[in-house]
Amino acid sequence: MLNKLSIKIVLLFLFLGVNNSHSASEKMELIEQNWPFNGVFGRFDKSSLQRGYLVYKEVCASCHGLKHVSYRDLTGIGLTKDEIKSIAGEYILMDGPNDEGEMFEREAKPSDKFVNPYENDNQARLANNGAYPPDLSLMVKARAGGADYLFSLLNGYKDFPEDFEASDGMYYNEYYPGKQIAMPSPIMDDIVEYNDGTDATHVQIARDVTSFLAWTAEPELEERKSLGVKTLFFLILLTIMLLGVKRKVWKDVN
Amino acid sequence: MKNNNENQEQKGVTGWIDKRLPIFTFMNHNLRDYPTPKNLNYFWNFGSLAGITLVIMIITGILLAMQYTANTDLAFESVERIMRDVNNGWLLRYIHMNGASMFFIIVFIHIFRGLYYGSYKYPREILWMLGVVILLLMMATAFMGYVLPWGQMSFWGATVITNLFSAFPIIGDYIVTFLWGGFSVDNPTLSRFFVLHYLLPFAIVGVVALHLVALHQFGSNNPTGVDVKSENDTIPFHPYYTVKDYFGLGVFLIVFAGLVFFAPNFLGHPDNYIPANPLQTPAHIVPEWYFLPFYAILRAVPDKLLGVLLMFAAVLVLFFLPWLDKHKVRSANFRPFYKQFYWLFAIDCIILGWVGAMPAEGIYVLIARIATAYYFSFFLIIMPLLSKFEKVSDHLPSSISSAVLSKKFDNSTKESYVK
Numbered sequence: 264m265l266n267k268l269s270i271k272i273v274l275l276f277l278f279l280g281v282n283n284s285h286s287a288s289e290k291m292e293l294i295e296q297n298w299p300f301n302g303v304f305g306r307f308d309k310s311s312l313q314r315g316y317l318v319y320k321e322v323c324a325s326c327h328g329l330k331h332v333s334y335r336d337l338t339g340i341g342l343t344k345d346e347i348k349s350i351a352g353e354y355i356l357m358d359g360p361n362d363e364g365e366m367f368e369r370e371a372k373p374s375d376k377f378v379n380p381y382e383n384d385n386q387a388r389l390a391n392n393g394a395y396p397p398d399l400s401l402m403v404k405a406r407a408g409g410a411d412y413l414f415s416l417l418n419g420y421k422d423f424p425e426d427f428e429a430s431d432g433m434y435y436n437e438y439y440p441g442k443q444i445a446m447p448s449p450i451m452d453d454i455v456e457y458n459d460g461t462d463a464t465h466v467q468i469a470r471d472v473t474s475f476l477a478w479t480a481e482p483e484l485e486e487r488k489s490l491g492v493k494t495l496f497f498l499i500l501l502t503i504m505l506l507g508v509k510r511k512v513w514k515d516v517n
Numbered sequence: 518m519k520n521n522n523e524n525q526e527q528k529g530v531t532g533w534i535d536k537r538l539p540i541f542t543f544m545n546h547n548l549r550d551y552p553t554p555k556n557l558n559y560f561w562n563f564g565s566l567a568g569i570t571l572v573i574m575i576i577t578g579i580l581l582a583m584q585y586t587a588n589t590d591l592a593f594e595s596v597e598r599i600m601r602d603v604n605n606g607w608l609l610r611y612i613h614m615n616g617a618s619m620f621f622i623i624v625f626i627h628i629f630r631g632l633y634y635g636s637y638k639y640p641r642e643i644l645w646m647l648g649v650v651i652l653l654l655m656m657a658t659a660f661m662g663y664v665l666p667w668g669q670m671s672f673w674g675a676t677v678i679t680n681l682f683s684a685f686p687i688i689g690d691y692i693v694t695f696l697w698g699g700f701s702v703d704n705p706t707l708s709r710f711f712v713l714h715y716l717l718p719f720a721i722v723g724v725v726a727l728h729l730v731a732l733h734q735f736g737s738n739n740p741t742g743v744d745v746k747s748e749n750d751t752i753p754f755h756p757y758y759t760v761k762d763y764f765g766l767g768v769f770l771i772v773f774a775g776l777v778f779f780a781p782n783f784l785g786h787p788d789n790y791i792p793a794n795p796l797q798t799p800a801h802i803v804p805e806w807y808f809l810p811f812y813a814i815l816r817a818v819p820d821k822l823l824g825v826l827l828m829f830a831a832v833l834v835l836f837f838l839p840w841l842d843k844h845k846v847r848s849a850n851f852r853p854f855y856k857q858f859y860w861l862f863a864i865d866c867i868i869l870g871w872v873g874a875m876p877a878e879g880i881y882v883l884i885a886r887i888a889t890a891y892y893f894s895f896f897l898i899i900m901p902l903l904s905k906f907e908k909v910s911d912h913l914p915s916s917i918s919s920a921v922l923s924k925k926f927d928n929s930t931k932e933s934y935v936k
């Protein structure tokens with residue numbers, strides 16, 4: 264009885280951890296998706312990541328930065344070095360000072376971090392009605408619900424209910440805490456054109472850009488999970504063997 | 518090196534060294550021949566697991582510190598660089614992050630083991646008190662470590678907890694300014710927390726060494742709580758407990774690896790992936806899970822100062838355990854009344870942890886108050902009363918061997934002491 268109860272205690276302690284990360288009240292039930300990167304053997308869908316990158320680049324990037332990601336990291340979504348070089352070359356950033364002591368503009372290189380759409384936070388606020396469009400690199404890890412939250416948010420825009428006291432320049436979104444958000448619904452059917460023939464529906468776009476942002480938040484995910492499977496396999500074998508040795512050594516105690 | 522004698526020089530290099538510096542004799546005594554009760558159950562695995570976790574934390578911590586920058590403008594970014602650009606940096610960080618949680622799970626079980634089997638009683642009082650010192654040092658270390666990534670919870674957790682000291686009259690504000698090194702949690706705070714977070718684990722190593730010296734003075738307690746009476750009661754540490762500890766380590770590493778590789782952020786808070794922002798308070802400020810029971814006690818009391826004092830008292834009361842519980846019998850297995858209250862206490866701690874994560878309003882406050890009242894009553898009222906009135910059980914075995922043997926031949930009981 265003692266052993267069983269203690270196991271329950273440990274489980275309950277673990278449960279507290281979950282509880283504490285999801286403790287915000289009166290939230291909408293998120294739309295749950297069966298992401299290919301979920302689960303023990305989870306992997307990213309590379310073509311979805313590439314489509315998602317396109318969405319980020321053509322839609323979100325006008326307001327949101329991705330400052331923890333370098334262009335060269337895009338090899339992780341399956342782009343080639345040459346493709347990355349030309350992508351980086353599309354962006355201009357301020358560098359310097361040079362030998363004459365002057366700051367100068369130059370094209371971004373693959374080793375640079377993604378160039379921010381705004382020069383500073385104040386400019387970002389000014390352009391967005393006083394609201395700050397947060398950096399998206401870590402967004403999926405920074406919200407309870409992760410990818411499901413992001414996907415729900417992008418699909419959660421509705422007209423204001425009649426009795427709702429709406430503030431100026433705000434939009435109604437069921438999944439956003441407080442239900443009104445300063446970001447207008449960023450996506451709609453065919454806002455981007457996919458070159459792999461996928462139908463660019465609202466839901467598809469939301470799914471792709473969410474996958475892409477799940478990757479920017481956890482670029483190590485595939486490596487982590489595959490190393491994890493190997494490690495666990497090894498540890499379980501080792502532990503079974505150790506149990507055998509232990510039984511043998513202890514056989515004739517008393 | 519079986520029968521090592523100080524005056525007799527053994528063969529070979531080890532023998533030459535050992536005559537001058539008896540380090541091998543020492544290891545032999547303490548890790549090999551060391552006589553250990555033969556009936557220890559798996560709850561006795563958690564001490565060695567705690568030691569191993571401490572080593573894991575120190576190694577991963579030092580490697581992280583080589584890449585980390587303790588500056589409010591750079592800290593968050595430097596952690597992201599570790600996660601993305603440092604080879605296997607994500608692995609190091611996730612091990613260190615989840616290692617802290619594992620450390621607390623292990624030490625909590627270790628403490629509850631001591632509480633159940635009366636390991637704090639004569640002659641192990643100092644051993645127990647050193648354990649409480651370790652717990653305090655661990656809490657300080659973990660608290661400051663959580664500040665280092667400089668996310669929202671880092672910043673606001675540090676702000677809330679350090680602010681508690683302002684509850685003390687007259688000197689309160691002075692203490693807070695002193696802790697912060699300024700007038701808010703800022704760069705000086707971060708940099709001193711980093712220095713202390715690096716320093717304290719080595720203090721823990723020192724106290725653990727004393728803990729072990731004290732342990733080896735009288736040896737381990739055991740599930741019967743009865744002293745070792747003869748050689749029949751013991752077996753040498755090696756190979757019996759070394760192999761058992763290895764097996765326990767294997768099981769532990771499976772759980773640990775499961776967390777690190779498949780749910781590394783399960784025990785963390787998502788807000789800590791938002792960079793610290795002194796102008797924006799998060800909706801709920803919650804500490805790490807292992808502080809929640811204490812946080813609940815803090816918030817259960819309407820008066821801030823009293824709350825702070827009670828929170829500290831919740832840990833400090835453990836120091837006095839050997840004198841609060843003076844019952845002759847150690848093990849709860851032979852104290853039916855104590856056993857009931859003990860399990861109630863364990864459940865009480867879980868309830869405290871749970872309300873600690875809830876908003877401090879409505880029914881939660883009431884639950885927290887009742888749970889806090891029981892927490893302290895258990896130590897301050899129930900233990901002294903039971904010491905006086907609980908009868909010594911007739912079933913108390915005369916020795917470890919007799920207990921083990923009687924269990925062996927008693928098929929009617931399901932519980933057994935030896936696995």
Ligand code: HEM
Binds near residue numbers: 641736
């Ligand atoms: C860093 C944390 C700690 C480490 C590394 C550590 C290590 C150990 C080890 C290796 C043992 C011997 C094996 C065993 O009996 O499980 C032990 C025994 C013990 N520890 Fe700890 N310990 C730690 C924390 C604590 C704390 C926080 C307490 C209590 C408040 C505590 C109380 C005890 C007691 C009472 C014993 C003797 C148990 C017995 O023989 O029944 N320890 N410790």
